[in-house]
Amino acid sequence: MSGMVEKTGRGLWLTHLGLIVGLAFICFPIYLAFVASTVEQQDIVRPPMPLLPGDKFYENYRDALLSGVNAPVWRMLVNSTVMALGIALGKILISLLSAFAIVYFRFPARKLFFWLIFLTLMLPVEVRIVPTYEVAANFGMLNSYSGLILPLIASATATFLFRQFFMTVPDELAEAARVDGAKPMRFFFDILLPMSRTNIAALFVILFIYGWNQYLWPLLVTTDPSMNTIVMGIKQMFPSGDDLANWPVIMATAILAMIPPVAVVIFMQNLFIKGLIETEK
Amino acid sequence: MSTISLKSIRKSYGKTEVIHGIDAEIADGELIVIVGPSGCGKSTLLRMVAGLETVTSGEIAIDGKRVNDLEPMDRNVAMVFQSYALYPHMSVFDNMAYGLKIAGRPKAEIAERVAKAAQMLQLEEFLQRRPRELSGGQRQRVAMGRAIVRKPAAFLFDEPLSNLDAKLRVQMRLEIKGLQRDLGVTSLYVTHDQVEAMTLADRMIVMNAGVAEQIGAPLDVYQDPETVFVGGFIGSPPMNFIAPREFAGPDTDLPDPLARAVAAGGENMLVGLRPEHMALCAAGEAMLTGTMRYVEPLGAETLVHVALGDGTQITVRQEGIAEVPETGATCPMRFDPAYLCLFDGNGKRIRTGG
Numbered sequence: 001m002s003g004m005v006e007k008t009g010r011g012l013w014l015t016h017l018g019l020i021v022g023l024a025f026i027c028f029p030i031y032l033a034f035v036a037s038t039v040e041q042q043d044i045v046r047p048p049m050p051l052l053p054g055d056k057f058y059e060n061y062r063d064a065l066l067s068g069v070n071a072p073v074w075r076m077l078v079n080s081t082v083m084a085l086g087i088a089l090g091k092i093l094i095s096l097l098s099a100f101a102i103v104y105f106r107f108p109a110r111k112l113f114f115w116l117i118f119l120t121l122m123l124p125v126e127v128r129i130v131p132t133y134e135v136a137a138n139f140g141m142l143n144s145y146s147g148l149i150l151p152l153i154a155s156a157t158a159t160f161l162f163r164q165f166f167m168t169v170p171d172e173l174a175e176a177a178r179v180d181g182a183k184p185m186r187f188f189f190d191i192l193l194p195m196s197r198t199n200i201a202a203l204f205v206i207l208f209i210y211g212w213n214q215y216l217w218p219l220l221v222t223t224d225p226s227m228n229t230i231v232m233g234i235k236q237m238f239p240s241g242d243d244l245a246n247w248p249v250i251m252a253t254a255i256l257a258m259i260p261p262v263a264v265v266i267f268m269q270n271l272f273i274k275g276l277i278e279t280e281k
Numbered sequence: 282m283s284t285i286s287l288k289s290i291r292k293s294y295g296k297t298e299v300i301h302g303i304d305a306e307i308a309d310g311e312l313i314v315i316v317g318p319s320g321c322g323k324s325t326l327l328r329m330v331a332g333l334e335t336v337t338s339g340e341i342a343i344d345g346k347r348v349n350d351l352e353p354m355d356r357n358v359a360m361v362f363q364s365y366a367l368y369p370h371m372s373v374f375d376n377m378a379y380g381l382k383i384a385g386r387p388k389a390e391i392a393e394r395v396a397k398a399a400q401m402l403q404l405e406e407f408l409q410r411r412p413r414e415l416s417g418g419q420r421q422r423v424a425m426g427r428a429i430v431r432k433p434a435a436f437l438f439d440e441p442l443s444n445l446d447a448k449l450r451v452q453m454r455l456e457i458k459g460l461q462r463d464l465g466v467t468s469l470y471v472t473h474d475q476v477e478a479m480t481l482a483d484r485m486i487v488m489n490a491g492v493a494e495q496i497g498a499p500l501d502v503y504q505d506p507e508t509v510f511v512g513g514f515i516g517s518p519p520m521n522f523i524a525p526r527e528f529a530g531p532d533t534d535l536p537d538p539l540a541r542a543v544a545a546g547g548e549n550m551l552v553g554l555r556p557e558h559m560a561l562c563a564a565g566e567a568m569l570t571g572t573m574r575y576v577e578p579l580g581a582e583t584l585v586h587v588a589l590g591d592g593t594q595i596t597v598r599q600e601g602i603a604e605v606p607e608t609g610a611t612c613p614m615r616f617d618p619a620y621l622c623l624f625d626g627n628g629k630r631i632r633t634g635g
Binding site: 170173180182186190191194195 | 331332333352353354358359360362363364366367368369370371379380383384427431
């Protein structure tokens with residue numbers, strides 16, 4: 001493992017310097033957003049912008065959380081959380097079941113179904129957004145959590161990943177379970193699900209962030225500010241016309257919007273990495 | 282008390298028939314080994330008994346009850362897989378208990394039965410471990426344990442030892458045999474290893490290309506093969522097959538059935554002789570001569586490889602201390618006519634009827 005050889009002297013410093021510069025490059029805008037969320041409106045609009053946090057942290061965050069611009073941010077955070085959780089868990093559940101069906105059961109047109117699912121990988125949400133909106137509207141799902149979640153819940157990517165994983169599970173395991181008397185769903189819950197748990201964790205992280213960052217769909221399907229999600233909510237805060245933007249509150253909202261995905265990544269990190277290094281088959 | 286009976290079992294995949302009608306009766310408590318080269322259909326046959334493959338035609342009965350259309354668990358059989366197929370996320374205890382849990386047995390009974398099996402297999406200290414923390418031999422034991430706790434009507438073994446190293450294989454072979462004797466459970470055991478088959482079996486089914494070539498006790502099969510295939514597959518080194526015209530050396534009188542065969546021309550006939558029934562001898566006593574090729578000294582015995590006039594390679598087994606001719610030397614050989622087997626042009630045994 002030549003990459004693991006310890007560097008000494010100048011090489012070590014250069015490596016660190018490179019990493020620090022890269023990190024600063026990525027973190028600086030976030031830091032700036034944080035600074036902007038702790039100062040007053042005048043400090044931001046009058047150049048140069050301050051580079052050190054101000055003393056309005058508490059006021060700005062309180063304003064953002066409790067009143068916001070159109071809707072209180074806590075409300076939007078709840079909406080986003082419900083949507084992201086719903087999308088992540090729903091996608092995992094549906095993909096697990098459909099991958100299970102495709103890998104373990106012989107039914108007519110099985111190949112066809114697989115390819116149909118696979119084909120939808122090529123269609124991003126935006127392509128089918130108008131007909132999907134029509135369907136959602138006809139079902140009366142506008143301005144509701146089901147409207148936010150259900151149309152995004154099918155996932156070809158996750159189905160495909162689980163299918164690939166299930167195909168690496170030895171057939172003899174399924175046969176052993178059958179000889180032990182396990183019916184298919186019992187096998188699914190007792191054997192397949194626990195074996196996929198690290199894959200599920202990894203997918204959960206990815207899908208939660210995917211759900212959290214949805215912008216276009218919530219923008220279409222929610223008109224009531226109390227149903228806004230945080231990511232679209234930030235944009236809604238920008239004033240139309242000649243109004244003045246309340247930048248400190250907007251920046252506080254942006255910082256708040258970043259916290260849940262970061263928390264998910266940090267808390268799931270262990271399982272996530274375990275899923276990548278652990279081979280128990 | 283369980284018997285297994287197979288009546289003209291056939292299996293086809295699409296239009297290709299892979300098993301061409303097998304009949305066998307397995308008595309209660311018997312250990313039957315199905316042995317054959319890879320691709321002969323032996324695993325397919327076992328999987329049909331287990332209920333993992335459908336039966337195209339014929340009937341499988343366990344305890345006289347037709348089970349063709351029953352799910353594996355309703356057949357009350359337990360199977361030990363080649364890869365052991367242990368559930369990787371479950372402890373050894375849970376692996377063994379899983380079948381009983383599904384059957385809805387009370388917890389106390391499950392614990393007791395698993396404990397008993399674990400004790401029998403010396404697995405007690407490993408009960409809380411995961412399969413990946415066990416050695417190959419221990420995993421093999423867990424797989425056995427999973428079969429034992431079910432108290433099934435029959436054990437089905439699908440090449441259970443082929444993933445172990447040679448030494449462990451010999452040890453586990455004896456353990457399996459001992460366990461099967463103690464428990465008295467009817468067993469079907471599939472292997473491609475003829476030594477395993479010989480040492481384990483009460484009776485063995487020698488399969489080739491989807492046909493049961495011979496069914497019988499190991500020594501009967503060894504000494505009295507029905508076909509050229511059986512003679513060649515069972516025994517290591519295999520039986521020698523010699524064309525009758527090679528015996529034409531007039532020095533010694535040939536024994537009667539062979540003499541008649543030689544006289545009749547016996548073009549496609551083959552004479553089967555086990556290596557241990559042949560011996561190198563003085564030139565005057567020769568029934569057969571060939572050219573010495575090479576020797577394999579194994580210590581207790583030496584295998585002498587000889588090429589006959591028509592190029593046929595044969596093996597003569599002799600004591601390790603016996604003298605060996607040089608490579609390229611002419612080898613006069615004789616044999617004990619009592620052990621001679623004659624096969625016809627189709628590889629079937631010719632029984633001279635006394």
